[in-house]
Amino acid sequence: MTLTVTDLRVSYRTLGGEVKALDGVSFGVRDGEILGLAGESGCGKTTLGKSLIRLDGRMRHVGGTVELDGRELPIADDRRMNAFRFHEVSLVPQYAMSALNPTRRIGRMVAELLKSRGAPLDRDKLERRLDLVGLPREVLDRYPLELSGGMKQRMVMVVSTLLDPSLLVADEITSALDVSTQKAVARALLGFRDSGFVKSMLFITHDLALTSHIADTIMVMYAGRLAEKAPADVMVKAPRHPYTRMLINSLPEVGVRHAERPLSGIAGSPPSLLDPPPGCRFRDRCPLADEGCAEDPPVTETEPDHFVACWKA
Numbered sequence: 001m002t003l004t005v006t007d008l009r010v011s012y013r014t015l016g017g018e019v020k021a022l023d024g025v026s027f028g029v030r031d032g033e034i035l036g037l038a039g040e041s042g043c044g045k046t047t048l049g050k051s052l053i054r055l056d057g058r059m060r061h062v063g064g065t066v067e068l069d070g071r072e073l074p075i076a077d078d079r080r081m082n083a084f085r086f087h088e089v090s091l092v093p094q095y096a097m098s099a100l101n102p103t104r105r106i107g108r109m110v111a112e113l114l115k116s117r118g119a120p121l122d123r124d125k126l127e128r129r130l131d132l133v134g135l136p137r138e139v140l141d142r143y144p145l146e147l148s149g150g151m152k153q154r155m156v157m158v159v160s161t162l163l164d165p166s167l168l169v170a171d172e173i174t175s176a177l178d179v180s181t182q183k184a185v186a187r188a189l190l191g192f193r194d195s196g197f198v199k200s201m202l203f204i205t206h207d208l209a210l211t212s213h214i215a216d217t218i219m220v221m222y223a224g225r226l227a228e229k230a231p232a233d234v235m236v237k238a239p240r241h242p243y244t245r246m247l248i249n250s251l252p253e254v255g256v257r258h259a260e261r262p263l264s265g266i267a268g269s270p271p272s273l274l275d276p277p278p279g280c281r282f283r284d285r286c287p288l289a290d291e292g293c294a295e296d297p298p299v300t301e302t303e304p305d306h307f308v309a310c311w312k313a
């Protein structure tokens with residue numbers, strides 16, 4: 001197992017109180033596995049990704065543990081985490097396209113970054129990786145401004161994986177790209193895993209359709225908690241949680257005109273994470289909810305590798 005997250009609790013300090021963005025999340029990522037993390041805006045996907053790399057100033061590690069390759073990550077200790085960042089766990093951020101320093105040629109920037117991490121620049125290795133993501137070697141002589149959005153995105157992927165981290169967290173890295181560029185980035189991600197440059201991956205997206213093509217396993221979160229986790233094909237064909245079912249039914253089907261089959265959304269919104277009510281957090285929006293749902297549903301393994309947090313599943 002590359003990653004084992006146990007009962008992770010992370011909140012944000014705000015003027016209104018503590019926003020419990022992750023409220024007891026447990027899951028694992030196996031060696032070689034790509035875990036797609038999905039769920040609607042605000043469910044805690046980015047917070048989970050950040051927790052594994054760097055807590056920002058307003059985030060507080062309230063409880064739980066994160067183990068990477070059997071060693072506990074000191075996620076609450078920014079300085080001690082330095083030994084792990086880039087080397088063991090790395091992030092391609094949500095706004096990767098602006099993560100490149102605009103005043104430096106890319107080759108120089110990569111060399112400086114590696115130096116700051118105490119690693120020498122291995123030109124051969126760098127060039128092989130550029131080949132893998134389909135970037136010409138000349139990009140190293142260019143400024144970020146001279147690259148398209150998709151090229152920048154792939155460049156950031158190369159940079160974040162140069163030290164062969166065990167786990168790569170890719171946060172919404174395809175959202176701002178057109179569909180064919182999205183595919184190139186997705187292929188590059190799979191190539192990195194298949195070539196062993198990274199052992200495992202957490203692929204964060206709100207795009208369930210895309211994640212079902214890339215991920216081996218999909219985990220759906222709802223309001224700071226795990227709702228369902230299952231192998232990607234099972235999640236798409238036989239979801240058990242009412243929320244996941246509704247999410248999957250709300251996906252547009254290619255070739256089906258919406259006059260024939262109207263797109264359905266999910267009415268209502270998740271509860272506030274400042275003071276979430278007890279019980280199932282989806283119950284106000286759930287067509288199957290009854291009084292029993294006022295109690296917290298445990299995460300249950302209904303079949304091997306299929307985890308669901310629902311009394312009705």
Ligand SMILES: Nc1ncnc2c1ncn2[C@@H]1O[C@H](COP(=O)(O)OP(=O)(O)OP(=O)(O)O)[C@@H](O)[C@H]1O
Nearest residue numbers: 012014019021040041042043044045046047058273
């Ligand atoms: N800096 C912050 N200060 C206070 N609350 C925050 C902060 N960042 C996120 N939150 C809250 O934490 C919860 C989880 O947010 P998070 O960004 O992790 O969700 P997400 O699923 O990644 O959403 P999105 O898809 O929109 O990026 C939300 O309720 C959000 O409002």
